[in-house]
Amino acid sequence: MNKILIASDIHGSAYWSEKLLDVFRFQGASRLLLLGDLLYHGPRNDLPQDYAPKKVFASLNAIKDKITAVRGNCDSEVDQMVLAFPMLADYAIVSEGSWNLFATHGHLFNEATPPLLNGGDVLLNGHFHKPCHKKLSSGTYYVNCGSVSLPFDATPHSCVIFENGTFRWLNIESGQVFDELVL
Numbered sequence: 001m002n003k004i005l006i007a008s009d010i011h012g013s014a015y016w017s018e019k020l021l022d023v024f025r026f027q028g029a030s031r032l033l034l035l036g037d038l039l040y041h042g043p044r045n046d047l048p049q050d051y052a053p054k055k056v057f058a059s060l061n062a063i064k065d066k067i068t069a070v071r072g073n074c075d076s077e078v079d080q081m082v083l084a085f086p087m088l089a090d091y092a093i094v095s096e097g098s099w100n101l102f103a104t105h106g107h108l109f110n111e112a113t114p115p116l117l118n119g120g121d122v123l124l125n126g127h128f129h130k131p132c133h134k135k136l137s138s139g140t141y142y143v144n145c146g147s148v149s150l151p152f153d154a155t156p157h158s159c160v161i162f163e164n165g166t167f168r169w170l171n172i173e174s175g176q177v178f179d180e181l182v183l
Contacts, residue, residue, distance in 0.1 A: 001097055003028060006145045006167075007159040008035035008105065008126020011042065011074065013149035015050035016157060017059055019172050020148050024063075026175070027161055032063065033094065035126035035145065036072020036105030038087065039079050048149040057082045068092055072105040072127065091115070099165065099183060111142045120183070131158045131169050133181045141183065143167055 005024050010017050024032055038060070039053040060067060061084040069087035080088050091104040102109070102117055106127025109115045111134070114123055119139025130153055131146030146158035146169070156171040156178060169179040 001164050002030045003161060003163040004031045004033050004094070004096065005029040005159055005161055006033045006035065006103075006124060006143075007148050008072070008145050009037045009129055009147035009150060010034075010039075010056060011037055011045060011048045011147075011149045012039045012051050012053040012056055013048035014052035014055035014059070016048060016149035016172065017056045019157070020159060021059055021063070023159060023170060023172055023175065027170075029161065030066065032067045033092075033101075033103055033124070034060075034067060034069040034087070035103055035124060036070050036087075037074045037126065038069070038072070038083070040074045040076075041150075042074040045150055054082075060085070068094065068103070070103055070105055073107040096162065097165065101162070106144070111136065114138065114140065114142070122183070128152070130155050131160075131179065133167065133179070141181070143181065145169070148172065 064084040067085045094101040100121045103124045106125035117140045122141045125144045129147035145160040161168045165183040167181040
């Protein structure tokens with residue numbers, strides 16, 4: 001089984017992008033699954049710490065062969081011009097063992113407007129900048145990894161590790177696990 005690091009909403013922060021990549025290396029993850037909003041902060045967000053999109057795309061491009069990414073509502077075609085990995089699809093389906101992960105940013109498909117999935121499948125989101133998880137009435141799981149650089153409601157700067165059917169939420173600053181979901 002692979003270890004997948006899932007993250008969203010870097011929003012051009014070189015500081016938090018580097019912290020995320022430190023977690024990726026420390027955890028020994030084989031894949032980085034990015035759920036959008038990589039380079040631009042968006043018109044409704046404050047500038048994140050060390051806003052430097054050029055540094056972010058350079059550091060991500062250095063591990064391009066380990067990244068699967070989807071488009072967020074703040075991502076555009078011009079971002080794709082500087083990124084060395086594809087990121088313009090609205091979703092990706094990642095099969096890991098017996099689990100199907102439907103990875104999307106969250107502005108199109110989310111807890112309120114889920115895609116058609118089978119019971120036991122997992123809908124992965126970012127977008128809302130708040131880590132959470134729950135089982136939906138359809139029998140699918142909803143997993144939000146939170147935000148790398150702009151967390152809301154006093155939640156930590158976060159990402160998720162998925163390994164052997166378990167999601168573990170990590171505080172990017174401390175490296176500590178603060179939540180867990182076992183499928």
